[in-house]
Amino acid sequence: MRAVRFHGREDIRVDEIEEPLCGDGQIKIRPAFVGICGTDLHEYLTGPSTVPTVPHPLTGDKLPTTLGHEFCGTVEEIGAGVTGLQVGDRVAVKPNLFDGTCSTCIRGRFNSCENLGFIGYSSQVGGLSDHVVVDKKNAIPLPDSIPLDIGALVEPLAVAWHAVSRSPLQANDTVLVVGTGPIGLAIIQVLKAKGITSIIAVEVSERRRELALSMGATEALDSVGINGVAHVHALTGNSGADVAFECSGVQAGLDTAMGGLRVRGTTVIVSLWEQKPVIDAFAIVLQEKHVTGAAIYDDGDFESVINAISSGDIKPSSMITSKIRMEEVDEKGFRALIEERDKHVKILVDISA
Incomplete structure (x- = not known):
C-alpha cells in the first residue's frame, strides 16, 4: 500500500509498504482526509525532533515513520473483541499514545505521559496511508451529519x-x-x-x-x-x-x-x-x-468537539484552504504551507483521490 513517510529533513516520500494486519482489540481504517499540521512542517524543515531517531519506547519504531495524525476515515475491518463499532462506520482518530503506567498516567493525565507518542509520528502507523490499524480506544465515532473532510479537523479543534x-x-x-x-x-x-x-x-x-x-x-x-x-x-x-x-x-x-x-x-x-x-x-x-x-487533549475532548460541530456551534469548513492528492503532498502540501503561508490555513490530503 502507499504511505507518506518522513525520512529526514525535507525528505518525505510516497513509499510502498506492507498493508497492516488487524489484530485483537483493533480496527482497520481506510483514511479519507488527512490534515498537515504545524508540527509536521517543523519536522520537515528542521529534521526529526518529535519523530524518533531511536526506537520509540511504546512502538519500537524509528525513522522512517508514516505521517498523518489529523485524520478520519471509514472502518473496513473489526478485530476480535471489539464492540461498539462495525464495518462502514466513520471515525475520527485520536492519535496520542501513552504507556498507562508512568506516574503521570497513574494520575489520569495521559496527555502528558512520560513516554508520549503519536500515531503519525512514532511508528509506521499514520493517516497518510491507504490503510491504518489502530486500537479501538483511538477511534472516536463520527455521526453521519459530519462530512469526512470536516472530520479531519476534529483533532486540531x-x-x-x-x-x-x-x-x-x-x-x-x-x-x-x-x-x-x-x-x-x-x-x-x-x-x-x-x-x-x-x-x-x-x-x-x-x-x-x-x-x-x-x-x-x-x-x-x-x-x-x-x-x-x-x-x-x-x-x-x-x-x-x-x-x-x-x-x-x-x-x-x-x-x-x-x-x-x-x-x-x-x-x-x-x-x-x-x-x-x-x-x-x-x-x-x-x-x-x-x-x-495546555498539552493536546483529555479524554472527552474529541467527543465534545464532535457534538459542537454536529449542533452547529462550531462551523470549521472555512479552515480548509486546499485539498490535494497523496502524490502531491510535498509540493502542494508541505511546500505550499511554507512558501504560501498567508494563503493557507489547513491543507487536507484526500487519500481516495
Missing part, C-alpha cells in the same frame, strides 16, 4: 477545546488570542461556541486576520508596526484581557499575551517552542498573573 478548558474562562470575559494560525483560529471558534462575545486577535498576516474576524473575533490587530499591548489595553478600558491564549510560538507573541493581561489574568500557552522563551517574572509577581500550559 480538540487541541483548542482542551486549551480553552484549561483556562478560568467566565461568560463575560474579554479574551486575547495571539497568533491565528490553525490552532489560534480553532480557539476562536471554540470561544465563540462557548458564548464569548469579546475576542481580540493579534496576527501578522492580513489573510488570517480576516479569517479570525469571520470565525468570531471582534477585533483583529496587526502585530507589525503597532504596540499590541497598548491597543489591547485601549480596547479594554485600560484593564487588559481576562484570558490570553499564546499560539504564535515567538517571543513577541508571548510578550503581547502576557502584557495584554489584566491583573490576575491567565495566559494559556498552547504553541510548541523551538527556543526557550523569556518571561518577565517581576511583572507576573507584581500583577499576580497566571501562566498555564
